[in-house]
Structure formats: C-alpha cells, structure tokens
Amino acid sequence: xxxxxxxxxxxxxxxxxxxxxxxxxxxxxTAQVNQAMATLDYHPDLVARSLKVGRTNVxxxxxxxxxxxxxxxxxxxxxxxxxxxxxxxxxxxxNEDPDHEQHLLSMLFSQRVDGVLLASSGSTAAYDRLxxxxxxxxxxxxxxxxxxxxxxxxxxxxxxxNATKHLVSLGHQRIAIIAGKLPLSTGSxxxxxxxxxxxxxxxxxxxxFFQRGDFSLESGHQCGLNLMKLxxxxxxxxxxxxxxxxxxxxxxxxxxxxxxxxxxVISFDDFEWAANFSPRLTxxxxxxxxxxxxxxxxxLRIIHSANEGLxxxxxxxxxxxxxxxxxxxxxxxx
Amino acid sequence: xxxxxxxxxxxxxxxxxxxxxxxxxxxxxTAQVNQAMATLDYHPDLVARSLKVGRTNVxxxxxxxxxxxxxxxxxxxxxxxxxxxxxxxxxxxxNEDPDHEQHLLSMLFSQRVDGVLLASSGSTAAYDRLxxxxxxxxxxxxxxxxxxxxxxxxxxxxxxxNATKHLVSLGHQRIAIIAGKLPLSTGSxxxxxxxxxxxxxxxxxxxxFFQRGDFSLESGHQCGLNLMKLxxxxxxxxxxxxxxxxxxxxxxxxxxxxxxxxxxVISFDDFEWAANFSPRLTxxxxxxxxxxxxxxxxxLRIIHSANEGLxxxxxxxxxxxxxxxxxxxxxxxx
DNA sequence: ATGAAAGCGCTAACAA
DNA sequence: TTGTTAGCGCTTTCAT
Numbered sequence: 001x002x003x004x005x006x007x008x009x010x011x012x013x014x015x016x017x018x019x020x021x022x023x024x025x026x027x028x029x030t031a032q033v034n035q036a037m038a039t040l041d042y043h044p045d046l047v048a049r050s051l052k053v054g055r056t057n058v059x060x061x062x063x064x065x066x067x068x069x070x071x072x073x074x075x076x077x078x079x080x081x082x083x084x085x086x087x088x089x090x091x092x093x094x095n096e097d098p099d100h101e102q103h104l105l106s107m108l109f110s111q112r113v114d115g116v117l118l119a120s121s122g123s124t125a126a127y128d129r130l131x132x133x134x135x136x137x138x139x140x141x142x143x144x145x146x147x148x149x150x151x152x153x154x155x156x157x158x159x160x161x162n163a164t165k166h167l168v169s170l171g172h173q174r175i176a177i178i179a180g181k182l183p184l185s186t187g188s189x190x191x192x193x194x195x196x197x198x199x200x201x202x203x204x205x206x207x208x209f210f211q212r213g214d215f216s217l218e219s220g221h222q223c224g225l226n227l228m229k230l231x232x233x234x235x236x237x238x239x240x241x242x243x244x245x246x247x248x249x250x251x252x253x254x255x256x257x258x259x260x261x262x263x264x265v266i267s268f269d270d271f272e273w274a275a276n277f278s279p280r281l282t283x284x285x286x287x288x289x290x291x292x293x294x295x296x297x298x299x300l301r302i303i304h305s306a307n308e309g310l311x312x313x314x315x316x317x318x319x320x321x322x323x324x325x326x327x328x329x330x331x332x333x334x
Numbered sequence: 335x336x337x338x339x340x341x342x343x344x345x346x347x348x349x350x351x352x353x354x355x356x357x358x359x360x361x362x363x364t365a366q367v368n369q370a371m372a373t374l375d376y377h378p379d380l381v382a383r384s385l386k387v388g389r390t391n392v393x394x395x396x397x398x399x400x401x402x403x404x405x406x407x408x409x410x411x412x413x414x415x416x417x418x419x420x421x422x423x424x425x426x427x428x429n430e431d432p433d434h435e436q437h438l439l440s441m442l443f444s445q446r447v448d449g450v451l452l453a454s455s456g457s458t459a460a461y462d463r464l465x466x467x468x469x470x471x472x473x474x475x476x477x478x479x480x481x482x483x484x485x486x487x488x489x490x491x492x493x494x495x496n497a498t499k500h501l502v503s504l505g506h507q508r509i510a511i512i513a514g515k516l517p518l519s520t521g522s523x524x525x526x527x528x529x530x531x532x533x534x535x536x537x538x539x540x541x542x543f544f545q546r547g548d549f550s551l552e553s554g555h556q557c558g559l560n561l562m563k564l565x566x567x568x569x570x571x572x573x574x575x576x577x578x579x580x581x582x583x584x585x586x587x588x589x590x591x592x593x594x595x596x597x598x599v600i601s602f603d604d605f606e607w608a609a610n611f612s613p614r615l616t617x618x619x620x621x622x623x624x625x626x627x628x629x630x631x632x633x634l635r636i637i638h639s640a641n642e643g644l645x646x647x648x649x650x651x652x653x654x655x656x657x658x659x660x661x662x663x664x665x666x667x668x
Numbered sequence: 669a670t671g672a673a674a675g676c677g678c679t680a681a682c683a684a
Numbered sequence: 685t686t687g688t689t690a691g692c693g694c695t696t697t698c699a700t
Contacts, residue, residue: 011688013680013686013688014686016678029686041467045678046445047678048679049677050692051382051385051694052677053680056381069401069403075427088445091423106377110379111380112379217606249607249610253610272551273607276587277612335693345670345671346693347672347696348670354695378693382693382694385678386675387676387694
C-alpha cells in the first residue's frame with residue numbers, strides 16, 4: 001500500500017479512499033492510484049482490513065456431506081446470493097461428525113466470519129451456544145430440536161406423508177421405511193409423515209419394516225439387504241434420502257430383485273440422474289437451490305439488523321416439496 | 335484476550351504462550367489460563383494472528399463445478415490432508431466462468447491464503463500470474479497449456495485411448511465422441527486418445543461424429559440429440575465426462591434408444607450410481623479422492639519449502655485411471 | 669517463568 | 685481535497 005502510494009505520488013490514506021470507493025478523491029489521483037495498483041499487481045490485505053473494521057465479509061457454511069448433491073446445489077444458491085451482496089463463502093464439511101462440526105464452527109468463529117449457515121450433524125450444542133451469543137446463524141435442511149426460528153427447510157412431515165400415501169394408493173400394504181438419523185429433524189419428521197400415512201390407512205408398522213439408517217449410502221445398502229432378505233419382504237420401500245436410496249438400489253441389484261416389479265421404491269431427494277436411468281425413480285423433490293438462496297437472504301437480514309443493533313425475529317421458512325412420479329413405483333407385484 | 339489474562343491473573347503474553355503451546359509456562363498458570371478461556375468461551379482472533387505472523391493457515395480451492403461429484407470427492411481428499419496438517423480449506427466455485435475464476439483467485443489472494451488448489455476454467459492468465467509470482471499453487475485435473483510442473487492429473491490420453499480401443503475391440507466402427515472444452519487439457523487430451531485409437535484401427539473420424547460439448551449436462555444432451563438424429567447414427571459413443579454422459583443418457587431416453595442394444599456408451603468419470611441403475615455404465619474411473627490428497631500434499635511441500643526460502647521442483651504427478659467394464663457397452667447391434 | 673511494548677497493514681477521525 | 689495518526693488483537697523480542 002505504501003508502494004502504491006509512493007508510485008502514485010499520494011498518501012496511503014488516499015489509496016485507501018480509492019480502494020473503498022470513497023467520494024472526495026479527484027479523478028486524476030484516482031486514475032493514478034488505480035494505475036499504480038495495476039502495475040504493482042497489488043491486492044488489498046483483507047485480513048488487515050478485517051482486523052480494523054471488525055467485519056470480514058465472509059460467511060461460513062457447514063454441511064454434513066459435501067459429496068451429496070443436495071448440499072452442493074443448496075450451496076450454489078447460497079453462493080449466488082452471497083456474491084450478489086459482496087460476501088465470500090467458506091465451505092466446511094463435517095462428514096456427519098458432530099465433533100468435527102464443533103471444530104469447524106469454532107474455526108469459523110475464530111476466523112471471524114460474519115455469519116454461519118449450518119446443516120447440523122446433530123450437536124444441539126452448536127444451537128445453544130450460538131443462539132445464546134446471538135451470533136448470526138441460519139439453519140438449513142436440518143432444524144435443531146427446540147429451534148423455532150432462523151431456519152429454512154421443507155415440510156418433511158407432509159412430504160413423507162404424501163410419498164407414503166402414494167404407495168398406499170397404489171395398493172401396497174407391506175410398506176417399509178429406511179429412516180435417517182432419528183435425532184435430526186429430517187430423520188424424525190420423515191418417519192412421522194410415514195407413520196401418519198400408515199395409520200390413516202390402518203396399516204401396521206412392522207418392526208422389521210422399520211429400518212434405521214444414518215443417511216449414508218452404506219446404511220441404505222445394509223437396510224436394503226435386511227429388508228429384502230426377510231421371510232416376507234415389503235412390496236414397497238420409502239427411503240429417507242438420496243444416498244440411502246443409492247445403497248438400496250445397490251442391494252436390489254445384488255439380490256437381482258426387479259424394481260418396480262417386485263418392490264416399489266420412492267425416495268426423498270431428487271437428483272440429476274433419477275430420471276435418466278432405469279428404473280426412473282419416483283422421488284420427493286426439494287427446492288435445493290432455493291433453500292440455499294432463501295437461507296442466505298435470511299442470514300443477510302440478520303447480519304444487517306445486528307449491525308444496526310436490533311434483533312429481528314426470523315421465523316422458520318418452510319418451502320414446498322414436490323412428488324415426482326416416475327417408474328420405480330407401481331402396484332404391488334402379482 | 336485481555337479479559338482472559340485478567341481473569342487468570344496473568345499478562346496477555348502468557349495467555350498467548352498458552353494458546354500457542356509454547357514451553358515455559360508453569361502448569362499452574364496454564365491451567366488457570368485454560369480455565370479462564372473456557373469460562374469466557376474465548377476464541378482466539380485468527381485474523382489478528384494472521385496479520386501478525388503473515389500466515390493464515392488457510393488454503394483455497396477453486397473448482398469449476400461444485401455439483402460435480404468428481405470435484406467434491408477430490409475435495410474430500412484435499413480436506414483430509416489439509417486438516418491433518420492444521421490447514422483450513424476455503425472452497426470457491428467458478429461455475430466454468432474464467433472471469434469469475436479470476437475474481438475468486440484475486441479474492442483468495444487478498445484473503446492471504448497460504449496456497450491455492452486450482453481446477454481451472456480456462457484462463458491461462460491465472461497460471462502466468464501466479465507462477466511468475468511464485469505463489470504456492472497446484473493445478474489439479476486440468477493442467478494449463480505450457481505447464482510442466484505443480485499439477486496432479488490422470489493420463490487422459492491413455493485413458494481415452496483405452497476406452498476407445500475397448501469400443502473398437504467390441505467390433506464398433508461408427509464411434510462418436512462427445513468432446514469437452516478443447517482449450518482445457520482434459521478436453522483435448524481425451525480427444526487425442528480417441529483419435530489415436532481410431533487411427534490405429536484405421537477408422538475414419540467423421541465430422542458429424544465429433545461433437546463438441548463443454549462438460550455440462552446440457553451440452554451432453556444436445557450432442558446426444560445431434561448424434562442420434564443423424565441419418566446414419568453412431569453405434570458407440572465416448573463421452574468425455576460424467577455430466578455430459580448424464581445429458582447423453584437423457585437424450586437416449588427421450589429418443590427411446592436402448593443402450594447398449596442400439597448404441598454403446600462409455601463415459602469418462604465413475605460415479606456412485608453408475609453401477610446400480612440400468613444400464614450399468616462402462617466408465618473410465620479416476621482416483622478422485624487420491625487426486626485431491628496428492629495435490630494437497632504437493633501444495634504442502636511447496637508451501638513449506640517456500641517458507642524456508644527455497645524453490646522446490648514438483649513435477650506433474652500422473653495417476654492411473656481404470657476402465658470399469660459394465661453393461662452399457664456391447665458389440666454393435668444387429 | 670513472566671510481563672512490557674513494538675508493530676503486522678489497514679481504516680477513519682481529524683487536521684491542514 | 686489530501687495527509688497524519690491512533691489503534692484493531694495478536695505475537696514476539698527483550699527485560700525482568
């Protein structure tokens with residue numbers, strides 16, 4: 001900065017003014033300064049600036065599985081919105097590990113990010129600490145228990161209810177579920193929707209048909225094997241997320257069980273390939289990009305109002321999910 | 335920090351020593367300080383520290399498409415390696431836009447990241463500037479033209495050659511290619527491997543069979559339509575990456591063209607679902623996680639040697655790719 | 669073994 | 685309109 005000032009023949013304060021687009025610098029000097037910055041290939045030191053102004057213009061996002069397209073698409077929404085408002089995005093991957101999630105959050109906190117977007121791996125500790133401190137945070141996808149604000153998600157209960165009902169309406173009676181992590185809202189709510197639809201149809205929920213996974217491909221695979229090796233296997237399966245569906249389909253392939261002829265499959269989460277391979281999957285599609293965009297918008301509102309010293313109340317934003325009917329669901333086999 | 339010092343009854347220098355694990359602080363004081371930090375929920379200000387020490391312990395990674403699993407899996411490799419060495423990872427998504435890539439790099443530079451991992455969207459400007467400055471950078475996947483070091487990738491030419499040869503050995507003669515962005519090494523090298531195999535088999539490369547995509551799903555879809563609507567369509571197609579393959583499969587589905595009965599498909603990049611849906615895709619599998627891990631290791635070596643003031647020579651690391659034979663390739667239809 | 673003080677690169681309040 | 689200067693929170697010599 002010194003060098004730039006010297007080369008442009010001005011003081012460093014003038015350079016600073018030019019960088020920050022402050023009014024009150026003559027066009028001539030502005031040009032000189034810009035010229036000098038270009039020739040020196042000068043990049044302002046944002047860490048020094050951040051130290052001074054107390055803001056970093058960086059927001060952090062922590063997701064449980066970066067290889068899951070659901071989160072990367074949400075991230076694109078976050079990113080577009082963040083960029084439009086001059087924020088940089090830092091992404092952290094907790095790998096579904098609450099301890100690592102804590103570590104990442106602590107790291108982001110130390111990095112003095114201006115706000116955090118969190119799809120939690122489970123620790124409600126994060127929720128308690130951050131909200132107590134009134135730190136700008138928005139939860140997405142997974143809403144911590146007891147959290148009644150600052151979150152964006154879909155109506156998981158209704159969505160799972162509708163999915164299960166679709167299975168019922170096709171005539172299925174032996175309907176199994178591959179559940180996700182039950183301590184998470186996305187895990188338990190989807191189970192609840194399933195239960196509701198089953199009860200409404202007066203269908204029993206057999207213990208064997210309630211398979212507990214953890215949202216990972218491997219767990220979906222294992223649950224699929226458990227289910228289809230049963231003496232009386234289900235004729236339809238509701239899978240609680242995309243990764244587990246992948247595992248489920250793998251198990252069906254291994255056991256040479258045709259879908260939907262022998263077993264129908266409906267999956268939470270839609271994905272690029274669901275419609276182009278066989279069987280074309282019936283899915284519950286979430287508005288992934290929009291979830292990210294809305295979450296970032298909410299976070300921006302919180303940050304801005306915090307800057308003004310006031311506390312806004314942002315309720316949970318619930319976006320609609322859509323049922324995409326395709327070929328993996330059909331009336332029970334004969 | 336002041337508060338912590340006061341609460342622990344020591345000076346801030348002592349607090350600093352404890353935080354950084356410096357020897358020479360009595361166990362008693364250490365305990366007092368740790369206690370104070372815990373009760374105050376104190377998080378060291380990394381931006382102040384960075385300003386002081388001139389390092390951030392942050393490394394930046396820029397990829398052209400975060401929704402592409404190839405990059406997220408590579409990112410997991412990078413992340414594991416980075417974490418193991420005390421580095422935090424910042425991820426940027428250039429969306430295949432060279433201008434935005436420039437912007438992100440400039441941003442990372444201003445954030446004073448200690449190093450950068452780049453899968454470039456095309457601008458060789460980045461290569462020129464960063465290497466001239468001797469800034470620690472490692473390219474992955476896509477190697478800029480003229481770059482002969484500091485990169486990790488697979489042998490794209492051989493891999494594409496082997497893939498095409500597999501098609502030839504099945505008896506195909508009308509073999510088309512959906513190429514990626516030709517200015518990128520991954521685009522041109524895969525074409526070169528294809529050419530080589532075709533020439534070796536004395537097969538002509540028809541102009542219509544050379545479809546130029548841009549690595550996006552949409553381009554793959556369009557190229558697929560172009561190809562299969564030809565008066566004399568190909569009997570086999572080599573697709574240069576996973577996203578374009580998705581688009582290609584969509585076009586086949588739309589045109590109700592069975593694969594592999596009417597057309598064989600072989601795809602660069604393997605993915606979770608390639609083996610579990612029908613048709614099970616024959617692919618060229620890259621060691622994605624390992625690419626990320628090795629790239630990060632190389633970057634660490636460069637950073638560390640730069641810290642010691644020396645310039646180390648890191649050649650391009652070429653990892654092997656594997657052909658996964660599955661059901662989407664078969665002898666030409668009858 | 670512990671503390672006092674200088675300074676990292678920048679911004680902002682104030683002076684000229 | 686432009687320049688001078690204090691200080692953001694930390695680390696690190698150098699005294700003690």
